Each structure stands twice: as structure tokens, then as C-alpha cells.
Amino acid sequence: MRLQESIFIGNVLKNYHADQKKFEYVINLGSGNVKQLRQNKPWINEYVFAYLKKINTKILHVDTEKFPGVDIIQDLSLPNSLSFCDKLNGSKLFILANVMEHIPKSAHKPFLKKIYKKMNSNDGLIISVPYDYPYHADPIDNMYRPRPNDLKVLLPLKWKASEIINAGSYWEEFINMNTFKKIRKLLKPIWIFQTPKKYLENHRLLYLFKNYQITIVFGIK
Numbered sequence: 639m640r641l642q643e644s645i646f647i648g649n650v651l652k653n654y655h656a657d658q659k660k661f662e663y664v665i666n667l668g669s670g671n672v673k674q675l676r677q678n679k680p681w682i683n684e685y686v687f688a689y690l691k692k693i694n695t696k697i698l699h700v701d702t703e704k705f706p707g708v709d710i711i712q713d714l715s716l717p718n719s720l721s722f723c724d725k726l727n728g729s730k731l732f733i734l735a736n737v738m739e740h741i742p743k744s745a746h747k748p749f750l751k752k753i754y755k756k757m758n759s760n761d762g763l764i765i766s767v768p769y770d771y772p773y774h775a776d777p778i779d780n781m782y783r784p785r786p787n788d789l790k791v792l793l794p795l796k797w798k799a800s801e802i803i804n805a806g807s808y809w810e811e812f813i814n815m816n817t818f819k820k821i822r823k824l825l826k827p828i829w830i831f832q833t834p835k836k837y838l839e840n841h842r843l844l845y846l847f848k849n850y851q852i853t854i855v856f857g858i859k
Contacts, residue, residue: 639735640805641681643766643852647735648685650764650799650856660693661762662728667714667753668737669699672707695731698722715745723756731762738767739782746782750792757859765789769802770851772842786855795857805852808845 639647655661664687669675676683687697700710712719723730732753738746753763767789773779786800812820823843 639679639682639686639766640850640852641679642803642805643735643854644679644681644685646801646803646854647733647764647766647856648689650854651686651689651731654762654798654856655693659729659760661690661695661731663726663730664690664695664697664733665723665730666697666699666733666735668734668740669701669705669708671703671705672699674706676707714749715741717752720752720756729760729762730757731764732757733764735764735766736768738765739779740776741780742778743780743782747792754793754795754859759859762856762858763793763795764854764856766852766854768850769853770849772808772845774842784853786853789853789855790857793857795859797855797857799856800854802851802853804849807847807849808842809847812846 690697698709699707700712700714701708702711702713702715704711710722712722714720734753741749757763767782767784769783769785771783773781786802790797790800812823815823
């Protein structure tokens, strides 16, 4: 989750909570290494999770891997992977941030349908997916780059917010690298001894002078 993405999601939640009752649980699906993200991308905690903790929302980080900071270790591809939701008494917000580009496209509809079945009335869902963004395998990148309407047609929710936001550029990362790393990044595209996956990742250089863009939608059941 990039800085501008975190700010946007944090503002969406604050605006919603200003008019409606707060969510009692936030379920962060595909959380990744929570401890590492707090160190490398502190803005996620600052703009999203710190605010939720401040209003006493219980945050559950869920991932397939046993990463530091993960609360529930669960293979999300299994049919009953969200059964833990049945034990939660209170309103829920599911966050699916930068996940759909890393799972097979054929799994999108079944996975979203599974989330929808666990949502009660007034439960929420936030989805963020790259729109204009370079290839980034983790471990795959299916190059799913939807517009907001492409996501909204997948579930019958009341959509409260939807936007494509600018989210910085590779230049902001590049200028903070040391000289050796800058040279290495610039020479990598012409290095012939690399895997196809690594070669595709070199396309990040195309974003030196143009913005990354992220699609974000927020809906209520």
C-alpha cells in the first residue's frame, strides 16, 4: 500500500465514521509481513490502522504465511478460509489491498463471493488494485489493472467511494537510492542473463516521470 493510497483509505473511513456507526472489526486479508510493513511503509499504520485502533476497532491481520504480526494464519484459497468470521459479534470491514493482482484471475469472483457471504448488513469492503502500475511479482502478477466500475460490477454492494488515485512515481524511490544502486537499476534492462520475470520488473523505469495509479473502491452491504 503506497502513501497516497493509505491517506485516501484513511480519509474514506473517517468520512464514513463521521456519518455512520464505526466498524467493530477490520479484517485485513492478505496482510503480508505486518512487522516489516510497519518498518518499511510506516504510513500504512499511521493513516489507516493507528486511526482504527484509536477508535477501538479490533484489527485482524490475515495471511496464508506465518509472518510476524499476523493474527490469523489461513490459506485464503480454501472454501472455509473465512469461517473465523462466524465467531465475530459486531460489524466488520474487510480490506483487500493489493491482493487481486497476485492471485489467478479465475479466483477473483469465487473469492469475492466468499467475502460477500460473510458480510452482514452494513458490513463494508475496501478493495485497492493497481490501475497503471509496472509488473511486480509476489509471487505472481496477473496484470489485473481494473477501473472502479470493473470492480463494482463484481458485487451487489452500495458503493460509497470509488476513484483512481495518483500514487507517486518511481522517481521518488530512485532519488533516495545510493549511487551504486542507481547505476545497477539503470543497467538492468540491458543485462541479458536474467529471467523473464526479472526482465518485466525492469519496466518500473518507465515510471520515473509518470505517476503510478491505483484503483480504490469502498462499498457497504
